[in-house]
Amino acid sequence: MSHKNVRPLLKAGIAAGLAMTMAAQATPATAAPARVGNVQEAMEELARTPGVVGAVGGAYLDGKPVGLGSGGSRLLDGKGGRIPANARFRIWSQTKQMVATVVLQLVEEGRLGVDDKLADLLPEVVEKDLVERADEITVRQMLRHTSGIPDWYAGKPKPDGSEGDDPSFDVFDFTTRYQPLDLVRWSRDRPRTGEPGGSWSYSNTNYTLLGMIIERATGHDLGTELHDHLFGPLGMTRSHLMATPPDGVEGPHGHGYYPDADGRVRDVDRFNASLTGGAGGVVSTAHDVSAFQRAFAQGRLLPPELQRILTDRLPEDSRLRRKGRSSCGDDFFIAGGLAPGSIAMTFYSADGRRQFAMSFTLSVKPSAVELDAGKAVEAVFCPS
Numbered sequence: 001m002s003h004k005n006v007r008p009l010l011k012a013g014i015a016a017g018l019a020m021t022m023a024a025q026a027t028p029a030t031a032a033p034a035r036v037g038n039v040q041e042a043m044e045e046l047a048r049t050p051g052v053v054g055a056v057g058g059a060y061l062d063g064k065p066v067g068l069g070s071g072g073s074r075l076l077d078g079k080g081g082r083i084p085a086n087a088r089f090r091i092w093s094q095t096k097q098m099v100a101t102v103v104l105q106l107v108e109e110g111r112l113g114v115d116d117k118l119a120d121l122l123p124e125v126v127e128k129d130l131v132e133r134a135d136e137i138t139v140r141q142m143l144r145h146t147s148g149i150p151d152w153y154a155g156k157p158k159p160d161g162s163e164g165d166d167p168s169f170d171v172f173d174f175t176t177r178y179q180p181l182d183l184v185r186w187s188r189d190r191p192r193t194g195e196p197g198g199s200w201s202y203s204n205t206n207y208t209l210l211g212m213i214i215e216r217a218t219g220h221d222l223g224t225e226l227h228d229h230l231f232g233p234l235g236m237t238r239s240h241l242m243a244t245p246p247d248g249v250e251g252p253h254g255h256g257y258y259p260d261a262d263g264r265v266r267d268v269d270r271f272n273a274s275l276t277g278g279a280g281g282v283v284s285t286a287h288d289v290s291a292f293q294r295a296f297a298q299g300r301l302l303p304p305e306l307q308r309i310l311t312d313r314l315p316e317d318s319r320l321r322r323k324g325r326s327s328c329g330d331d332f333f334i335a336g337g338l339a340p341g342s343i344a345m346t347f348y349s350a351d352g353r354r355q356f357a358m359s360f361t362l363s364v365k366p367s368a369v370e371l372d373a374g375k376a377v378e379a380v381f382c383p384s
Helices: 009-015 039-047 095-109 137-143 180-187 204-218 223-230 287-299 304-311 373-381
Strands: 052-061 064-072 255-261 265-267 282-284 323-325 333-341 344-347 354-362
Touching: 009 265, 039 064, 039 354, 052 180, 052 287, 052 373, 095 137, 095 282, 095 287, 095 304, 095 333, 095 344, 137 304, 180 204, 204 223, 223 265, 223 282, 265 282, 265 354, 287 304, 287 344, 287 354, 354 373
Parallel strands: none
Antiparallel strands: 052 064, 052 354, 255 265, 323 333, 333 344, 344 354
8 A cells, every 4th residue: 555645444444353563674765855744634634424422643753743733622512611732632543552562672592482372371271272273373473463262352243243343342331340351362263364473353352362362471550561661661650551441541531422222412431451461461652662763674673684563564444554655755554453443543744753642532433434534634744
């Protein structure tokens, strides 16, 4: 998709659910434009999208903010005032890229191997018969979603047998504390999606397991390892991993909503934190997410041979490959994630100089929203 405009890519990204961007290495971006567009105007326009309650975003060039913006409102029906432009928000599956980076940093430290087997790292998944063929599945395969492990998050089947857009769990259960192995167990009765090391198939279960592997290898909880390896060194002072219900987003922020079985729109701001973990549990800000993507794109977090595990090309139909070319000729990657209540995404240039991180709170299912976030990126970085 390297020769397509970035505008249509968001619709495809939404289909990926809680997805992590693993893009191919891009050609160097051209020099930054002399002028930058108005981020506030861009966010106000996006907030007018049907189904969007509020929107926040921040654009950065060479680590410096070039604009923050906020549109819509904190709460439904225009209530609660404007969301602070620097508010925290759930980044959902952008968490996966961070978890993958920590895993590979542990590999660099000699504490893990990319070809270590799941059965050796987490023997309990074999003892409790939670993952088929665990003795064949490697860390590399889980990182790249080629393990064949089914997705515990996958939607409830529709009457015709196809996957629905409602998650397999109770969205409105904000208090039950699930353990990671509970989530893995949910996937056990689902059919495998392929051979270990075979075709790509997105699965949150891979990253639930990788979070457990980090904890087993280090003796520390996942949140501590994310802080020590990434948040602290990169100055991501307003980022943390939510893990225990009813944890919520700290400070004034936008609330997301989701329709129940009767179509009644309900606040899901307290979305169950024990469901996310390594698959999507990080809360962050536009500044902090941009700091991570800048460091990742510039190769400051991993040696090249390990970074290529996340950036080498995947099959053409892989929903993890999200790269677009803007109208001013620059390549942008897109990292994103979604779950009931909100969508978050970060556009970043191939050379790591520019980032535009955004979050959208919703009043409908994420699959029902048609956001033109690429247009906002072009309005800011390619002003006519």
